[in-house]
Amino acid sequence: MSTLECLVRRSALADTRLRSREDTPLADGQVRVGIDHFALTANNVTYANFGDSMGYWQFFPTGEEDWGLVPVWGFGRVLQSTHPGVAVGERLYGFFPMASQVVLQPDRLSPERFADGAAHRAELPAVYNQYLRCALDPLYRPDNEDVQVLLRPLYITSWLIDDFLADNDFFGAAEGGRATVLLSSASSKTAYGTAFQLARRGNVDVIGLTSAANRAFCESLGCYTRVLDYRELQSLGTQTPCVYVDFAGNGELREAIHTRFAELRYSMVIGNTHADERAAAGAARALPGPRATFFFAPAQIKKRTGEWGAEAFAQRLAAAWHGFAAHVTQAGAPWLQVQRHAGGEAAQALWQQLQRGQGDPRAGHVVSMGG
Structure with missing residues (x-):
């Protein structure tokens, strides 16, 4: 198996290239996740623009100093696992690279989530290291994954x-x-x-x-x-x-x-x-x-979970999210129209479009690097 990645030049964000890497065997305690689809929006352009100052380039190292992987939000499924607490086939939501697959090292597992315990992510903001297990995620609904990756x-x-x-x-x-x-x-x-x-x-x-x-x-x-x-x-x-x-x-x-x-x-x-x-x-x-x-x-998440408790925070957020998602997808006058893109070249073209600030504001772009 191999992993397809869309790399972005850190010093010139409009420059991209595709890289295919042969997959190496998993170490003990790791999982390989197939990234089914992810959103690509102006938010990801922001991640790249602040990649150095806010550490976004550090989440998914490329081994090449001038080339980075832009983080995206998406859904994936566990393809291989050497971790006893994570089963093959489990569906996950979280922070992924612009790629077809990623290797994670699950740590601090609970029924609802786990963290990526990879050493290079230890000092990065915890909220971005969390992978939600869709079976028990209060914000997840299987019938609107596209809306979730775009707007959640x-x-x-x-x-x-x-x-x-x-x-x-x-x-x-x-x-x-x-x-x-x-x-x-x-x-x-x-x-x-x-x-x-x-x-x-x-x-x-x-x-x-x-x-x-x-x-x-x-x-x-x-x-x-x-x-x-x-x-x-x-x-x-x-x-x-x-x-x-x-x-x-x-x-x-x-x-x-x-x-x-x-x-x-x-x-x-x-x-x-x-x-x-x-x-x-x-x-x-x-x-x-x-x-x-x-x-x-x-920082605001940390403050509110400290004041309200994690469960109450999650409940408030879930109630608000479901109300918003229903509103923006209302029949007759939707705020959002999903457009799907498949393959590495499509991801490159879309990234360059977003870099130029082009596109219909009502459009929501969902990408699958696996084709």
Whole structure:
């Protein structure tokens, strides 16, 4: 057997190449997982853009200094096992490489999950090392795996952003009982998941900022109080207390917002889908107002599981997720239309498309490297 991998050049993210490796025998305590399908979205572009600073390149070492494997969220099935606690055929959900297979070293097993105990992942965030055993996963449903791989990890981030902002009383931006939150890249899946959650609170004005081409899509979702073309930023009052949630990483837009809004109370950085703006994003320290702060979802997970307990956290998240998944797939007006891609060359072409920021915001891309 062999493993097909889609490698990305770390110093030039638009460059990709396919590599086929012959599989080596498993060591004791390892499992080989066939990766059935995974999502490829702007979120994965963010992982690559922050690959060095946030450690994303470290999850799946390639043995080649300038080439990396971008992490993706997907479903797989155990093909081989030398671990007594994991059976061949078991279905798993978790963090995988852009590849057809991966070898894991299960550790800290429970009926619901296990961690990859490989030495190179020991210092990486625990949330990314967890593999959920679908048979007992409260978020799993076998009839909508495509929706899960596309939206589940993004929605969890959205849910945590909403929770974080509310947990901090919107940093004082809720004067008069209503908060104003500005979201860039409003057509992105993580942004509209956040807007969905914020809108459900009933006391938040959610302002979506997007390109002219994506404005109609954002307005059709119904979760934004108002949608503006980036060029219409000047239509908002400068004295409005507000929070900015940056999903785009566009340094020029961030500077405009920090400069325009005298009552900007908090500036949150989520992603960096505008790869050509990476250098500008680094200038945030010199901007007026609050310092732009990267949101690290695992920290909020740790806080809430400590306060609520792991079981209560899982129950709240599961209830919210199932409500969101039903909403975005509603008959007649779905927010999401699944598009499937098979094979390594298809994965390469899709990655390059995402790098250029192209595509229909309603489309959700699901890839199978095994063909």
